[in-house]
Amino acid sequence: MIAVQPCPSAKPLRIDGASVRLARLPLVTPFTVSNGTAYEKVFPLLVLRSGDIEGYSEGVVDPAPEFLEETIAGSLALLRDTLMPSIIGQEFANPEALEQVLLPWRGNQMTKAMVEMAFWDLWAKSLGLPLKTVLGGLGEAVAVGVSLGIEDIAATVEKGRQHHALGYRRIKMKIKPGHDVALVGAMRAALPDVSLSVDANTAYTLADLPVFRRLDAFGLEYIEQPLAHDDVLDHAALQARIQTAICLDESIRSARDARQAMQIDATRVVNIKVGRVGGHLEARRIHDICAAFGVPVWCGGMLESGVGRAHNIHMSTMANFRKPGDTASSSRYFTRDIIHQKLETENGLMPVPCGPGIGVTIDWDFLETVTLDRLDFDA
Numbered sequence: 001m002i003a004v005q006p007c008p009s010a011k012p013l014r015i016d017g018a019s020v021r022l023a024r025l026p027l028v029t030p031f032t033v034s035n036g037t038a039y040e041k042v043f044p045l046l047v048l049r050s051g052d053i054e055g056y057s058e059g060v061v062d063p064a065p066e067f068l069e070e071t072i073a074g075s076l077a078l079l080r081d082t083l084m085p086s087i088i089g090q091e092f093a094n095p096e097a098l099e100q101v102l103l104p105w106r107g108n109q110m111t112k113a114m115v116e117m118a119f120w121d122l123w124a125k126s127l128g129l130p131l132k133t134v135l136g137g138l139g140e141a142v143a144v145g146v147s148l149g150i151e152d153i154a155a156t157v158e159k160g161r162q163h164h165a166l167g168y169r170r171i172k173m174k175i176k177p178g179h180d181v182a183l184v185g186a187m188r189a190a191l192p193d194v195s196l197s198v199d200a201n202t203a204y205t206l207a208d209l210p211v212f213r214r215l216d217a218f219g220l221e222y223i224e225q226p227l228a229h230d231d232v233l234d235h236a237a238l239q240a241r242i243q244t245a246i247c248l249d250e251s252i253r254s255a256r257d258a259r260q261a262m263q264i265d266a267t268r269v270v271n272i273k274v275g276r277v278g279g280h281l282e283a284r285r286i287h288d289i290c291a292a293f294g295v296p297v298w299c300g301g302m303l304e305s306g307v308g309r310a311h312n313i314h315m316s317t318m319a320n321f322r323k324p325g326d327t328a329s330s331s332r333y334f335t336r337d338i339i340h341q342k343l344e345t346e347n348g349l350m351p352v353p354c355g356p357g358i359g360v361t362i363d364w365d366f367l368e369t370v371t372l373d374r375l376d377f378d379a
C-alpha cells in the first residue's frame with residue numbers, strides 16, 4: 001500500500017477551535033467480560049475545527065481504569081490543560097506534524113489518539129479524500145466477526161449460532177477462569193467448522209497452563225490476551241507451551257511493543273485498536289511491522305459509537321488486516337447512534353462509509369440529548 005502524501009500546494013490546517021463532549025449511550029444488552037459488566041457506554045467525543053471543516057474522534061477511555069490505566073476524568077483534564085492549549089491556533093501540514101506536538105507527553109495513548117484521529121478526519125476532509133485513501137487502504141467493505149460477552153453457556157452458544165447465520169466471519173467468546181473449556185467445547189460442537197476465538201482480557205496466569213492446553217483441542221484461531229495487561233514475557237513462555245496462537249491486545253501500545261513481542265514469539269496475531277495505541281499513525285506502524293513479521297492483524301473494538309467505529313473501519317482497509325475485526329453492526333450495541341449513517345454489516349461485511357474523511361455525519365440533535373458535559377476551546 002502506498003499512503004497518499006500531502007500535495008505540495010496543500011495549505012497547513014490551522015486549528016481554529018475545538019469542543020469535547022462527554023456522551024452517554026445505553027447498551028442494548030449488558031456486556032460482560034472477565035473483569036466486569038458494562039451497562040452503558042460513556043465516552044468523550046472530540047470535534048476539531050479548521051475554517052468550515054470539522055474533524056471527529058471519540059476516546060476509547062473508560063470512566064474507571066479497568067481496561068488500561070487512563071480514565072475519562074484524567075483524559076478530559078489532559079485535553080483541557082495540556083493538549084488543546086498546545087494545538088489551538090497552531091497550523092499543521094499533516095498528521096505527522098501534529099504528532100510531533102503530542103510525542104513529548106508520556107503515555108496517555110487513548111487521549112492523544114483522540115486529538116490525532118480527529119486531525120486525520122479533518123485533514124482527509126480538507127483534501128476531499130476518504131480516510132482509507134490517505135491511510136493507504138483499499139476496498140469497499142471489511143470483514144467482521146462478533147464478540148460475545150460472558151453469560152451462561154447455552155445462551156452464548158445460541159448467540160454464536162445466530163451470528164454465524166447472519167454471516168459474521170468469526171465468533172469470539174469472552175472467557176474467565178471457570179468459564180472457558182466447557183464453553184468453548186460446547187461452541188465447537190455447535191459450530192464445527194466455524195472460526196472461533198477467545199478473549200480472556202488478562203484473567204489468567206502461567207499457572208493456568210493446563211486450561212490452555214485443553215483449549216488447544218478446539219482449533220481456535222487465537223487466544224486473546226490471556227495474561228497480564230502489561231506483560232509480554234509470560235505470554236512468550238505460554239506460547240512456547242501451547243499450539244494455539246496467542247493474540248495480544250492490552251499489551252500492545254506501540255509499534256515497539258509489537259516488534260518486541262514478535263521478536264520473542266509472544267504473539268502470532270495482533271489486535272490493533274487505533275484508540276489504544278495513540279492514533280492512526282502508530283496503528284499503521286504496528287500494521288507495517290506485523291506485516292514484516294508475517295503476523296496478521298485485526299481491528300478490535302471498544303463498544304464505540306459510530307464515530308470511533310467509522311475510524312476503525314477505515315483503518316481496517318489496510319492490507320495486513322487479514323482477520324475479521326470487531327467492527328460489528330452498531331445496532332448490536334445501541335438502539336440509536338450519534339451519527340446519521342447506519343453502520344450495519346451484511347453477510348459479515350461492513351461497508352466503508354463513503355465521502356471525505358471518516359464519511360459519517362453527527363446527529364447533533366440526538367447527541368445533545370445524550371451529552372453529559374461539554375468543554376469548548378477557541379483560538
Ligand code: MG
Nearest residue numbers: 199224225249
Ligand atoms: Mg481484547
